Amino acid sequence: MSRVRVLPDPDIFPALDPSYVIRRPALGLADDQSPPRILLLYGSLRQRSFSRFATEEAARLLQMFGAETRIFDPSDLPLPDQIPGDDHPAVRDLRELSIWSEGQVWCSPERHGQITGIMKAQIDHLPLEMRGMRPTQGRSLAVMQVSGGSQSFNAVNTLRLLGRWMRMFTIPNQSSVAMAYKEFDENGRMKASSYYDRIVDVMEELVRITVLMRPHATQLVNRYSERKASGVAVDPGTDHSAAAIAR
Numbered sequence: 001m002s003r004v005r006v007l008p009d010p011d012i013f014p015a016l017d018p019s020y021v022i023r024r025p026a027l028g029l030a031d032d033q034s035p036p037r038i039l040l041l042y043g044s045l046r047q048r049s050f051s052r053f054a055t056e057e058a059a060r061l062l063q064m065f066g067a068e069t070r071i072f073d074p075s076d077l078p079l080p081d082q083i084p085g086d087d088h089p090a091v092r093d094l095r096e097l098s099i100w101s102e103g104q105v106w107c108s109p110e111r112h113g114q115i116t117g118i119m120k121a122q123i124d125h126l127p128l129e130m131r132g133m134r135p136t137q138g139r140s141l142a143v144m145q146v147s148g149g150s151q152s153f154n155a156v157n158t159l160r161l162l163g164r165w166m167r168m169f170t171i172p173n174q175s176s177v178a179m180a181y182k183e184f185d186e187n188g189r190m191k192a193s194s195y196y197d198r199i200v201d202v203m204e205e206l207v208r209i210t211v212l213m214r215p216h217a218t219q220l221v222n223r224y225s226e227r228k229a230s231g232v233a234v235d236p237g238t239d240h241s242a243a244a245i246a247r
Contacts, residue, residue, distance in 0.1 A: 003093045005052075005071040007059050008188075015192040016061075016200065024066050025204040026211035035068040036210040039101035043108035043119030045075055050146040050180035051119075053188040054199065055107045058144065061203040062105075067210075072097055072122070080124040091125050095135055098126050102217070103140035103210040104168070105203075109180075110147045110155040123162050136166040138221040140213060142206040144175040144199065151178035167221070171209050173202045 026036075040062075042055040059069040077090040098104070108119035126135050141163040145155035156174045163170040177183055177195045190196045213220065227234065 003073045003090055005073045007056055010060050010063055015190050015196045026208045029208060030211050030215055035066050036207060037100055037102045038062050038067045038069045038105060039097050040069060040071045040105040041122050043116040045118060050184060051107045051109045053184050054144055054146055054177060057190045058105050058199055058203055061200055065203060065207045067207055070097055074118055074122055077121060080121055094122060094125055095130060098135035099133055101139060102214060103206055105142045106159050107144040108155045108159060110145050110152055113154050115155045115158050136168050138217050139168050140206060140210040141168040141170045142202050143170060146177045146180035151176055171205050173205045175199045175202050
C-alpha cells in the first residue's frame with residue numbers, strides 16, 4: 001500500500017486571490033535548483049479530519065510555490081515500541097520520507113490542550129540518528145494546529161519544542177485555526193479567511209527559508225560532538241568552513 005496520500009484538486013484554490021500571489025517566493029534567494037522537497041504530517045485519523053484538510057491546503061500552496069510535496073498517511077502506523085525493533089512497513093516508509101525531505105510541515109489538532117497521540121507517534125518514530133543518517137537534523141519546519149474551540153497555541157508551542165529537540169530549524173511564522181469546523185466546506189476545502197491567509201504566509205516563508213538554507217545545510221549541522229563521536233578529525237591545514245559530516 002502507498003502511504004503517500006493523493007492530493008485532491010492540487011491546482012484549485014477557491015480561497016486564494018491570485019492578484020497578490022508570488023508564484024515563486026524564493027526566486028533570487030539562491031541559484032536555480034530542483035524543487036525543495038517537503039514532507040507533511042497531520043495528526044488525526046477521522047474521516048473528516050481538519051488537520052488533514054489544513055495539511056492538504058498547505059501542500060497545494062507549496063506545490064504552487066515550486067516545491068515537491070509528500071503527505072504521509074499514518075492510518076496503519078503502530079505505536080512506538082509496539083513492534084520489536086520498529087520493524088513495520090509504515091515506520092520504514094515514514095523514516096524514508098523524512099530522509100527524502102529538506103523541510104517539513106507538522107499539523108496537529110489540539111486535544112485536551114495538547115498535540116494528539118497520532119502526531120506524537122509519528123515524531124517518536126523518527127530517530128535522531130539512523131545508520132549514519134539523521135532523518136530530521138538540519139531540515140526546516142513549519143508548525144500548524146487546528147482547534148475545535150477558541151484560538152489556542154498549545155499544540156504549535158509543543159511542536160516547536162519537538163522541532164528543536166529533533167534539531168530542526170523551525171520558521172518564525174505559524175498557523176493556528178480556531179473553530180476549524182467552521183473554516184472548511186463540505187468538500188474539505190478551506191474558506192477564504194484570515195486563517196487561510198496565514199497558511200499562505202507560512203508556506204511562503206517555509207519555501208524561502210528552505211531554499212536559503214539549502215546551500216549551507218551540511219555546514220549548519222557540522223558539530224564538534226558528532227565529529228568526535230564518528231572519529232572525523234580536523235586537518236588543521238585545511239579551511240573547514242564548509243566541511244560536512246554525513247547525515
